[in-house]
Structure formats: C-alpha cells, structure tokens
Amino acid sequence: MSTIIVAVATLVVRRYVERRKAIQDEIRAGKIPVYSRLVGGLMATILNGNSENNADDIVTLLREVTPDLVTWASDDVLVAWARFKREVQSATQSVDAVFEFEKLLLAIRRDYGHSGSKMTEGQLLALFINDVDEQLARRQAQS
Numbered sequence: 001m002s003t004i005i006v007a008v009a010t011l012v013v014r015r016y017v018e019r020r021k022a023i024q025d026e027i028r029a030g031k032i033p034v035y036s037r038l039v040g041g042l043m044a045t046i047l048n049g050n051s052e053n054n055a056d057d058i059v060t061l062l063r064e065v066t067p068d069l070v071t072w073a074s075d076d077v078l079v080a081w082a083r084f085k086r087e088v089q090s091a092t093q094s095v096d097a098v099f100e101f102e103k104l105l106l107a108i109r110r111d112y113g114h115s116g117s118k119m120t121e122g123q124l125l126a127l128f129i130n131d132v133d134e135q136l137a138r139r140q141a142q143s
Contacts, residue, residue: 034068035108080107
C-alpha cells in the first residue's frame, strides 16, 4: 500500500512541478518582446537627444508599452517603471531621470534572472552615456 501511495504522490508532485515550469516559461516568453521593445525604445530616445520628434516618440512609447508591462512585468519592474515614468514626466528634468532609467534596466535584468550583485550605480549607464561620472557627481552634489 505504501508503495502505491509513494508512487502516486511522486507522480502528482512531478506533474505540479512540470506545470509550474511550463507556466514560468510561458510568462518569460511573453516578457521578452515587451522588455525588448521598452529598452530599445528608451535607448533610442536617450541616444537621439532632445528634439520635438523625440518627445513625441517617448510619449507614444510610454502610452503603448504600459498596458503590456501591467500584464507581463514583475512587481519590481512595475515599481521601477512607475518611478521612471514619474521622473520623466515631472516638470523639472533632473539628473535623477537617467538613474531611474538605470534602476529600471536593473529590475528588468533581475527579472530575466541576472543577479546584478556586481553592478554599482552608473556602471550600466556607462555602457551608453559617456559622461556618466559627471552625472554621478552632479547627483551627489544635489543630495
């Protein structure tokens, strides 16, 4: 009798674990295009600098990507997105917006499974912003 119970319990647990993994794989597959579009759009906006068309592009991106983020993003990514969006939409375009962008990127990377434990503030930004050290200094001076 115990052999049958152990066999059935093992089967049930294995099915449960397989189903959970399948659900996680489906969620990850849904996140990839959303995050790629978000990061690609924001990077293009940052690298293009300030212009009227650029402002229109970012407003369109913010409006279009938010519903997908609500559906697919993790809680950490949603919190980072909300902070970044508030910072960008504030009247005072402070240096903090670029650092909120970095926090958003780090949250996305963590959601993909990267630990990010070796990343310090400004390191990710240094990949595409040449004067990140100056931005860090200005941010620290504002504090």
